[in-house]
Amino acid sequence: DGYTDPRDVFAINSLYAALGSPSLPGWIPLGGDPCEEAWQGVLCVNSNITGISLNNAGLGGELGTSLDSFSAIISINLSGNHIGGTIPANLPPTMKTLFLSDNQLTGGIPDLSILSQLTDLSLNKNNLTGGLPDSFQQLSGLINLDLSENNISGTLPPSMGNLSSLTTLHLQDNELTGLLDVIQNLPLTELNVENNQFSGPIPPRLLTIPNFRSTGNPFNTSVLPPPPAGSPTLAPATNSSLPGQPSSQQTHKWPEDSSSAPRTSNSANSTKYIKPIVSAAIAVLILLAIMLGVWFGVAKWCKRRQTGDEFTKGNVKPVYEGKGEKPKYNESLPQKHNQAAKAFQEIPFKTPNVRDVDQNQVKDVKEVAMSKDAHSIDMTGTTVTSFSAQPVPPPRHYSNENIILKPIMPTFVSKTQKSTFPSSVKSFTIASLQQYTNSFSEDNLIGEGMIGSVYRAELPDGKIFAVKKLNNDSYSQQIEDEFSQLVSFISNIHHERIVKLVGYCAEHGQRLIINEYCNNATLYEALHLDDEIHNKLSWNARIRIALGAAKALEYLHEDCQPPVVHMNFKSANILLDDNFEPLISDCGLGSLLSDTYTAQVSGGYGAPELELGTYTQQSDVFSFGVVMLELLTCRKSYDSARPRGEQFLVRWAIPQLHDIDALSKMVDPSLNGSYPSKSLSRFADIISLCVQAEPEFRPPMSEIVQDLLNMIQRES
Numbered sequence: 001d002g003y004t005d006p007r008d009v010f011a012i013n014s015l016y017a018a019l020g021s022p023s024l025p026g027w028i029p030l031g032g033d034p035c036e037e038a039w040q041g042v043l044c045v046n047s048n049i050t051g052i053s054l055n056n057a058g059l060g061g062e063l064g065t066s067l068d069s070f071s072a073i074i075s076i077n078l079s080g081n082h083i084g085g086t087i088p089a090n091l092p093p094t095m096k097t098l099f100l101s102d103n104q105l106t107g108g109i110p111d112l113s114i115l116s117q118l119t120d121l122s123l124n125k126n127n128l129t130g131g132l133p134d135s136f137q138q139l140s141g142l143i144n145l146d147l148s149e150n151n152i153s154g155t156l157p158p159s160m161g162n163l164s165s166l167t168t169l170h171l172q173d174n175e176l177t178g179l180l181d182v183i184q185n186l187p188l189t190e191l192n193v194e195n196n197q198f199s200g201p202i203p204p205r206l207l208t209i210p211n212f213r214s215t216g217n218p219f220n221t222s223v224l225p226p227p228p229a230g231s232p233t234l235a236p237a238t239n240s241s242l243p244g245q246p247s248s249q250q251t252h253k254w255p256e257d258s259s260s261a262p263r264t265s266n267s268a269n270s271t272k273y274i275k276p277i278v279s280a281a282i283a284v285l286i287l288l289a290i291m292l293g294v295w296f297g298v299a300k301w302c303k304r305r306q307t308g309d310e311f312t313k314g315n316v317k318p319v320y321e322g323k324g325e326k327p328k329y330n331e332s333l334p335q336k337h338n339q340a341a342k343a344f345q346e347i348p349f350k351t352p353n354v355r356d357v358d359q360n361q362v363k364d365v366k367e368v369a370m371s372k373d374a375h376s377i378d379m380t381g382t383t384v385t386s387f388s389a390q391p392v393p394p395p396r397h398y399s400n401e402n403i404i405l406k407p408i409m410p411t412f413v414s415k416t417q418k419s420t421f422p423s424s425v426k427s428f429t430i431a432s433l434q435q436y437t438n439s440f441s442e443d444n445l446i447g448e449g450m451i452g453s454v455y456r457a458e459l460p461d462g463k464i465f466a467v468k469k470l471n472n473d474s475y476s477q478q479i480e481d482e483f484s485q486l487v488s489f490i491s492n493i494h495h496e497r498i499v500k501l502v503g504y505c506a507e508h509g510q511r512l513i514i515n516e517y518c519n520n521a522t523l524y525e526a527l528h529l530d531d532e533i534h535n536k537l538s539w540n541a542r543i544r545i546a547l548g549a550a551k552a553l554e555y556l557h558e559d560c561q562p563p564v565v566h567m568n569f570k571s572a573n574i575l576l577d578d579n580f581e582p583l584i585s586d587c588g589l590g591s592l593l594s595d596t597y598t599a600q601v602s603g604g605y606g607a608p609e610l611e612l613g614t615y616t617q618q619s620d621v622f623s624f625g626v627v628m629l630e631l632l633t634c635r636k637s638y639d640s641a642r643p644r645g646e647q648f649l650v651r652w653a654i655p656q657l658h659d660i661d662a663l664s665k666m667v668d669p670s671l672n673g674s675y676p677s678k679s680l681s682r683f684a685d686i687i688s689l690c691v692q693a694e695p696e697f698r699p700p701m702s703e704i705v706q707d708l709l710n711m712i713q714r715e716s
């Protein structure tokens with residue numbers, strides 16, 4: 001008998017048949033053991049299939065009628081295929097995310113009332129017809145809904161008014177009619193109803209939505225008063241939103257940018273009547289922007305820690321408190337401690353997208369990208385002043401699909417405001433940095449990462465700094481306003497276990513960040529490259545390194561407001577000071593990473609939910625668990641030189657973590673047995689908690705800090 005739940009085997013066999021049995025690695029038409037055999041694009045937790053991620057996989061066929069046979073499925077992503085037929089009426093009630101956009105689905109939208117867990121639904125870019133079902137009553141957790149680019153007709157059903165978490169609604173390019181009143185009280189931050197047949201006056205509340213697009217509808221605004229004589233004329237309102245201005249509350253990214261470019265209005269007559277309202281709305285927005293600006297200047301995002309040695313910590317805030325997001329960690333949930341082993345093993349790391357890149361290949365790509373001239377500074381570039389005059393780009397979209405993130409840096413202050421760097425951070429000129437780094441010579445190059453190269457800079461007074469020169473390619477969309485906000489953002493991150501920001505340089509189109517210099521190796525080097533330091537890493541030193549790193553993450557996740565997700569936590573980003581205490585680098589720079597998936601998953605640090613395009617604090621906790629495993633075993637998180645089955649450290653290690661004999665065999669041999677075995681198994685227990693497949697079962701960092709502190713207290 002297979003390991004996978006037979007109901008799920010039946011369901012996936014049926015789906016496979018309906019899709020026309022395409023060639024998919026691992027998949028077989030009848031029976032099989034998807035969870036045990038890691039079928040491509042299939043996610044499992046324990047013996048249940050929880051996700052299917054086969055977007056852009058060239059699939060045809062239909063969805064079949066057995067989707068509701070999946071016993072515990074949470075996510076289906078089949079966007080970007082050629083799937084036809086209708087959407088089955090019997091969808092699985094466990095579903096949280098359903099992405100079917102950009103296919104060839106026909107027929108109507110089925111009754112959705114059973115999907116009470118749903119948070120994201122995208123059915124855009126299909127050939128759906130008929131009206132919207134009046135079945136949204138139970139969908140109070142729905143955050144994103146995209147039905148655009150179909151042929152949906154009829155009016156908005158009354159139950160849409162119950163979508164009390166909905167922040168993004170795309171209905172553009174359909175044949176919808178009637179009024180927009182039903183949705184006027186929803187907490188929307190993005191609404192697109194362009195190119196439909198909506199009529200009646202636009203409810204004034206909708207005009208205050210940061211991203212509202214409404215052109216191409218025969219709105220009847222005759223009930224509104226005409227504009228007063230002499231009122232300032234606006235440019236024709238082709239769009240009710242401020243193009244390019246991101247929403248300050250946007251927390252969810254869609255699988256693809258489905259917002260269409262503004263179209264020419266075919267309702268010029270009606271727009272002239274709504275101008276006063278639009279003017280008022282814009283005035284309110286500008287006022288809001290100014291207030292935000294003031295807030296931006298004075299707010300402290302991060303509480304400064306009084307002391308890094310707190311042994312107790314009361315009143316820990318919930319990790320998630322964002323609008324529309326449920327807490328990701330629930331203390332009342334059972335800790336699936338002992339199930340972690342099996343659970344994680346079953347999570348495949350591959351999808352049909354070619355993203356599972358060997359770490360060495362990543363390095364090769366990096367090396368090609370970092371061509372010679374990456375080391376030279378172009379002094380002929382534009383001046384700083386002309387730079388700030390460029391338009392604000394649209395909000396950054398991660399290259400991964402569906403990234404769901406808490407905002408990790410505040411969005412723009414205003415479109416026109418000149419960039420202001422925080423006065424607390426020193427500004428360096430390119431000329432001075434050239435002097436300190438010997439013209440960014442190869443000799444002073446300490447290392448190269450995905451977002452830039454790091455140089456050693458020595459000042460005339462003997463002080464040494466680490467200068468990170470951001471790649472221009474990873475930064476092409478950024479302009480000075482954004483860089484100044486990034487610098488402001490990271491200048492507010494203060495923790496004794498986080499690398500200190502010393503200054504910045506923004507000249508001649510170059511962006512550099514100057515940090516304190518850490519003389520000792522990174523933890524990666526200490527464990528895997530430098531025998532001398534490695535031999536000095538006693539068991540207690542390793543616990544202290546884990547504790548210091550845990551405190552830094554606890555601070556980022558639980559003390560910073562908004563919380564900061566590191567997004568690239570790994571041993572190479574843990575620097576060691578002279579006492580082998582850790583200092584975490586790259587904090588607050590997650591937004592510069594263009595491909596978190598490749599960075600984390602191919603390196604062996606990525607949590608399984610990255611497959612679904614989700615990255616949260618809990619994903620950092622997973623990566624932290626992998627670093628603890630590195631400390632315990634002295635094995636690399638991913639090592640292509642090892643036999644298959646041992647290459648990904650976490651997969652290899654998990655089944656052994658609860659077996660004391662296996663544990664004593666996997667521990668770093670260079671420790672020569674000099675560790676208390678109880679301490680070893682407690683360390684392993686924490687790892688098991690961190691690397692659980694389900695993000696919500698991973699503990700918050702404050703709990704891990706407490707566990708590590710308890711361990712240290714016991715030792716002493």
Ligand SMILES: Nc1ncnc2c1ncn2[C@@H]1O[C@H](COP(=O)(O)OP(=O)(O)OP(=O)(O)O)[C@@H](O)[C@H]1O
Nearest residue numbers: 446447448449450451454466515516517518572573
């Ligand atoms: N503050 C610092 N002091 C001393 N060395 C540093 C400092 N910051 C970075 N380095 C060195 O520079 C190297 C490159 O760092 P960087 O953070 O850019 O890349 P990475 O960590 O290797 O990869 P990634 O881009 O994924 O973070 C590090 O491995 C480290 O050796």
